[in-house]
Amino acid sequence: xLVLRRRAGESLMIGDDVEIEFLEVNSQxxxxxxxxxxxxxxxxxxxxxxEMQNRAAAxxxxxxxxxxxxx
Amino acid sequence: xxxxxxxxxxxxxxxxxxxxxxxxxxxxxxGERTFVLLNLPGKEPxxxxxxxxxxxxxxxxxxxxxxxxxxxxxxSFEDLQILELELTRQPHIGGEVLVLAxxxxxxxxxxxxxxxxxxxxxxxxxxAVQAIRCDFAYSHRQPLRGLDRSGTC
Numbered sequence: 603x604l605v606l607r608r609r610a611g612e613s614l615m616i617g618d619d620v621e622i623e624f625l626e627v628n629s630q631x632x633x634x635x636x637x638x639x640x641x642x643x644x645x646x647x648x649x650x651x652x653e654m655q656n657r658a659a660a661x662x663x664x665x666x667x668x669x670x671x672x673x
Numbered sequence: 674x675x676x677x678x679x680x681x682x683x684x685x686x687x688x689x690x691x692x693x694x695x696x697x698x699x700x701x702x703x704g705e706r707t708f709v710l711l712n713l714p715g716k717e718p719x720x721x722x723x724x725x726x727x728x729x730x731x732x733x734x735x736x737x738x739x740x741x742x743x744x745x746x747x748x749s750f751e752d753l754q755i756l757e758l759e760l761t762r763q764p765h766i767g768g769e770v771l772v773l774a775x776x777x778x779x780x781x782x783x784x785x786x787x788x789x790x791x792x793x794x795x796x797x798x799x800x801a802v803q804a805i806r807c808d809f810a811y812s813h814r815q816p817l818r819g820l821d822r823s824g825t826c
Contacts, residue, residue, distance in 0.1 A: 648805050651813045652790040653700040656803075658777040659732050659787065660702070664822075665681045668733070668778075670719055672819025 677709060679723050680731035685711070692725065693794050693801040696755055700790075700803060705730060708801070710771075710794075719820075720773065722792065734773040738766060740786040740817065745810075746772065748793055752804045756795045770795055776817065784820045789813040 608614065613623035619639050626633035636644055645653070676684045691710045698705050704726070711721040718739045724730035737744045746763045753760050756770070764770045771794040774786040788811035794801040 646807070648789060648807050648809070648813075649700055652787070652803065652805050655777060655787050655790070655813045656699060656701040656732075656775065658779060659775040660730055661777070661779065663681075663733060663778050665713075665716065665721070665733070667822050668716065668719060669821045670717070670735075670739075670819055671821045672739075 677723065677725065678728035679711070679721075680729050681721070682711070682713065687711075690799075693799050695801050695803075697802065699792075700805070702730065719776075722773070722775075733776045733778070734792065735776060735786060735817075737772040737774050737788070737791050740774045740815070741788060741811075744772075744788065744791075746791070746793070746804075747806050747808060747810070748804045749807070752793065752802045755802050756793060756800050757798055758795060764793070764795075769797065774815075776820070777814070778820075778822060784817045784822065785812075785814040786817045787813045788815045 608624050610624055610627045613621055615621055620642065621637040623635040623637070624632060625635050638644060675687065677687045679685050687709045693708050693710065695706050695708060697703065705724045707725040708722045709725060711723055713721065718736055720734050722732040722734055746766060748763060750760060758764050758769065766772050773792040773794070774788055775792065776784055776786055778784045789809070790803050790805045790813060792801060793804045
């Protein structure tokens with residue numbers, strides 16, 4: 603992972619099209635602004651993981667074969 | 674009693690008391706607003722969350738305390754608002770809310786429980802959300818012991 607240090611008001615580029623600006627930094631967290639082409643989806647990581655995991659959870663199973671065996 | 678078309682169990686009659694309203698759907702399935710909780714004999718403690726709109730959408734789930742007896746809830750302010758629960762404290766599992774972990778069973782991989790994003794269902798008003806934690810205290814793919822899927826047991 604690339605780690606770098608930035609101050610409030612500074613920004614960085616990912617490729618030619620995506621800009622991330624660090625708007626505000628305090629003890630509560632960081633406020634960032636993202637400028638990116640409309641076709642790029644931006645999601646909080648936990649929401650992205652939940653969406654992917656929901657898709658996996660919706661796949662076909664065979665309920666007849668399932669049995670809970672733990673005590 | 675209305676008959677409900679289900680993914681795995683044909684047509685079942687369902688009680689309105691088992692229907693839960695998801696005002697914002699769930700991530701990946703935002704249009705799915707009503708799910709029925711199916712408890713089937715011989716399958717306990719496993720439960721099924723069947724979409725009312727879409728017969729082909731059904732999730733397998735476990736009560737969260739079965740998946741992890743030490744589980745501690747962390748429902749966000751926004752989700753407590755959707756559930757119409759008290760905003761100043763976490764709800765009591767079992768008393769006020771039913772909390773489920775969705776299970777994923779993928780070919781050739783261990784069964785996993787999503788402890789990061791539990792389904793929280795208000796037992797009083799039947800409103801429900803997938804309450805996504807942002808603290809990363811629990812995994813979205815927690816390996817699950819105790820689920821036999823060979824059908825031999």
